[in-house]
Amino acid sequence: MTAPLDPDALIDALAPLLDLPVDPAHRPGVVQNLRAAQAAAARMAGFAQGDLAEPAPVFRPESLE
């Protein structure tokens, strides 16, 4: 999860999957933000949670009863 990420490779691989065209003029800003995300992910890695950790959002089933 914290291995060095190549933002350009990520854009090239994922943007077509999402049908999200990335204008070449917008790419440097997107790259910069992906680098910031990578830094955040690296920071989180020091507080890694295990298999049994419950993610924060909890779904509450709704009933009409």
Place this chain on the structure above:
Amino acid sequence: MIRPGAAEIAAAVKARRQTARSVTEAALADIAARNPRLNAFTDVTAARALARADQIDALVAKGLDPGPLAGAPFAVKNLFDIAGLPTRAGSRINRAHPPAEGDAALICRMEKAGAVLLGGLNMGEYAYDFTGENAHDGASVNPHDPRRMSGGSSGGSGTAVGSGLVPLALGSDTNGSIRVPSSFCGIFGLKPTYGRLSRHGSFPFVASLDHLGPFARTVTDLALAYDAMQGPDPADPAQTPRRAEPALPGLNDGIAGLRIARLGGYFEQGAGAEARAALNHVAQALQVRAEVALPHAAEARAAAFLITMAEAGALHLDRLRSQAGAFDPDVRDRLIAGALLPAALVIEAQKVRRAFAAEAAALFAQADVLLAPATPCTAPMLGEKWLDLGAERVPLRPNIGVFTQPISAIGLPVVAVPVWLAGATLPIGVQVIAAPWREDVALRVARLLERMGAVAAPLPKETT
């Protein structure tokens, strides 16, 4: 011109010393005169306001009580639905949306308490902002220095209340967007517990982290607005079903029995000189000596950062596909990056968030109230891109929220209180943080500080 608070206006209207119409007309005239310079309002709902004011006056004439906010003007960040207007949420794109059919739930609650809506307020595009700048509408300016930022993303709310255009405003806070403008504009702001107030009828940003709340120039007004807006709303699935727990009755109870501590570690390391001095000032006023730590605040902030990018990117994906050029460039690039984030990062971030909430819960076994800076600095100059923190130069936009983001990540209630240091020309805020669902405790502390004169929200000199 006298610019009274909401409580004073309501008292005058109910006692028939003043009509709601005269209050509304004066406020509308003030907005017409000063808003071109302040750029707080993006929409002024004058006809609606006057009609509502007349209804309030009619109730008073019949001997009926129009509510605790009778005739008090308020305005809302333009991500709240206002019937008849497109909910622009600071964007150019949403302006093409059809007009909202009804009002946001919190507008209904405020009006039910007698308040009078004057319009919609400027904000950073789609709330992804800490500056109060807006590429389409221009910046809402700082009431104490028009060359400086109001803070964002509820920038117009900060400007409107700080300059005295309205005594009350509503905003949203996902990572700090109520507390940052409160700090820069020198006013009180309440970010309630996550899930406390209904978000129904507001344009979302990050479903996991979005909160709505009020701004005011006094703690009493803040509590009045907060109490008026509480209570379950079945239309908001994210709201925690919970009865209203009014804060006003115990507001003047003081702090006897409360254990108050300042947050050290992370919350001191990135603070500039003014932020440290403001925290010291509040801690001294409350005679606080205890210092505690939240060891994983940086990790919690990182988690909030990733959740924000990913959820906001997903929310706007369709618009990014078809109208990328119509976004504010700073916002667009963050959203595109967020849309591309791997799911594993976001799910891990949600686990980190819960673990950090448990860490904070353990801390609340030792302390009832935590104090921390609201922002690392006073309001920067408009257009500034960098922030000097000690010897380090960091990008301004994301780092304005360095102290607010870990706290909203786990939904704790916070009152931002405004500090004017001796000789200062700009205010700066301190966060008074309480355990979940204890907004009443944070408000009590803020009210005591206000009574002591340690915190205050004076109007800019030119307006008094």
